[in-house]
Amino acid sequence: MNVHQPNDLSAFWMPFTANRQFKSAPRMFVSAEGMHYRTQDGREVLDGTAGLWCCNAGHKRPKIVEAVQSQVAELDYAPAFQMGHPKAFELANRLIQMAPEHMGHVFYTNSGSESVETALKIALAYHRARGEGQRTRLIGRERGYHGVNFGGISVGGIVNNRRTFGTLPGVDHLPHTHLKENGFSRGQPEHGAHLADELERICALHGPETIAAVIVEPMAGSTGVLLPPKGYLERLREITSKHGILLIFDEVITGFGRLGASFAAEYFGVKPDLMVTAKGLTNGVIPMGAVFTTPEIHDAFMHGPEHLIELFHGYTYSGNPIAAAAGLATLETYREEGLFERAAELAPYWEDMLHGLRDLPHVIDIRNMGLIGAIELEPIEGAPTQRAFQAFLRAFDEGLLIRTTGDIIAMSPPLIIEKSHIDRIGEVLRGVL
Numbered sequence: 269m270n271v272h273q274p275n276d277l278s279a280f281w282m283p284f285t286a287n288r289q290f291k292s293a294p295r296m297f298v299s300a301e302g303m304h305y306r307t308q309d310g311r312e313v314l315d316g317t318a319g320l321w322c323c324n325a326g327h328k329r330p331k332i333v334e335a336v337q338s339q340v341a342e343l344d345y346a347p348a349f350q351m352g353h354p355k356a357f358e359l360a361n362r363l364i365q366m367a368p369e370h371m372g373h374v375f376y377t378n379s380g381s382e383s384v385e386t387a388l389k390i391a392l393a394y395h396r397a398r399g400e401g402q403r404t405r406l407i408g409r410e411r412g413y414h415g416v417n418f419g420g421i422s423v424g425g426i427v428n429n430r431r432t433f434g435t436l437p438g439v440d441h442l443p444h445t446h447l448k449e450n451g452f453s454r455g456q457p458e459h460g461a462h463l464a465d466e467l468e469r470i471c472a473l474h475g476p477e478t479i480a481a482v483i484v485e486p487m488a489g490s491t492g493v494l495l496p497p498k499g500y501l502e503r504l505r506e507i508t509s510k511h512g513i514l515l516i517f518d519e520v521i522t523g524f525g526r527l528g529a530s531f532a533a534e535y536f537g538v539k540p541d542l543m544v545t546a547k548g549l550t551n552g553v554i555p556m557g558a559v560f561t562t563p564e565i566h567d568a569f570m571h572g573p574e575h576l577i578e579l580f581h582g583y584t585y586s587g588n589p590i591a592a593a594a595g596l597a598t599l600e601t602y603r604e605e606g607l608f609e610r611a612a613e614l615a616p617y618w619e620d621m622l623h624g625l626r627d628l629p630h631v632i633d634i635r636n637m638g639l640i641g642a643i644e645l646e647p648i649e650g651a652p653t654q655r656a657f658q659a660f661l662r663a664f665d666e667g668l669l670i671r672t673t674g675d676i677i678a679m680s681p682p683l684i685i686e687k688s689h690i691d692r693i694g695e696v697l698r699g700v701l
């Protein structure tokens with residue numbers, strides 16, 4: 269018999285974590301409210317990352333707590349296939365109301381990774397439904413992050429994934445948009461729209477009629493806050509439209525107010541065919557994702573005998589009642605408190621705080637957009653990621669939660685943040701760096 273005690277740390281193999289380091293000096297949260305977490309040893313930690321870019325309305329929000337509590341007592345689960353429950357439909361309507369006008373339908377998932385797979389599968393199935401089944405190729409981008417499943421890591425552009433797990437066949441990649449000459453840009457960088465023209469080269473190489481979709485994060489978050497240069501997304505839209513290729517925006521981070529608009533598609537004024545979302549949809553409280561599609565895509569499936577399933581895809585927990593209730597309460601909280609507008613209003617103050625750290629040692633770039641920020645540090649020779657990880661540990665000791673990816677510090681605070689919290693983040697970072 270295994271002799272693990274309940275408080276043993278070894279049984280839980282933690283995700284995306286340096287397990288041995290963590291277990292030698294655990295960092296445990298036991299509660300959270302508003303802008304703060306509380307640790308097991310009773311310290312308050314300012315949430316500089318909205319959990320994992322997901323708690324956009326902050327923590328322990330009364331409407332969401334109440335909605336989840338009462339939903340679980342009323343209808344805990346309803347089968348997702350061939351059955352329904354009203355809240356999943358209500359939430360879909362609310363989501364479409366807040367989405368860019370050309371969106372018409374949502375398909376539920378349980379995570380960003382599942383939303384990515386769902387969008388890629390819808391793209392392939394859409395072309396097949398229209399008699400263009402030869403469109404099987406998927407185009408992603410270097411340094412793209414689209415979750416952890418095989419489709420997502422294939423279109424993603426992260427060397428660790430490709431080295432360790434390999435990729436699906438029939439995938440190609442655009443170059444990333446992170447250019448040195450854009451260093452220390454405030455907001456959207458000037459240079460690099462021409463990088464979208466690489467899609468023409470890829471089309472010429474493979475034949476545009478073999479390409480189903482291009483997927484990009486409108487702003488790449490997880491690989492270090494890489495911003496789209498001015499004109500870049502517009503150019504991608506032009507080229508994809510010209511060749512009948514679907515454009516998928518992965519808005520798992522940028523969706524639900526992060527940039528100071530409902531979605532990046534709205535912020536940039538570019539219309540993707542599919543939008544991939546999760547995280548902020550339920551404020552991170554219950555796992556849920558949603559893929560948004562245009563009526564054209566949805567309607568292409570609605571042919572044939574009515575008793576047949578049109579899209580052979582779905583999850584046991586698609587549109588789960590508790591997640592749907594959490595989603596409704598989350599959207600209500602965003603709306604009532606005007607949190608997306610608040611993010612837009614605070615963005616310049618946030619930008620000033622970040623760029624005020626430019627003079628600190630080892631800072632080689634600072635990037636920002638909406639309520640997202642990144643500080644790129646010069647790696648320690650022979651020990652990449654070490655400098656940023658040390659900064660993360662020290663910031664945590666100082667009562668601030670940040671995130672690091674490589675040697676980049678990334679931040680994305682809840683949209684309820686006050687100016688005094690922004691000042692505090694600046695102060696702690698100044699001390700730590």
Ligand code: PLP
Nearest residue numbers: 379380381413414415490518520
């Ligand atoms: N896509 C993007 C752009 C993300 O940032 C993430 C997570 O950070 C994902 C997909 C994967 O989401 P999840 O971890 O919910 O599967």
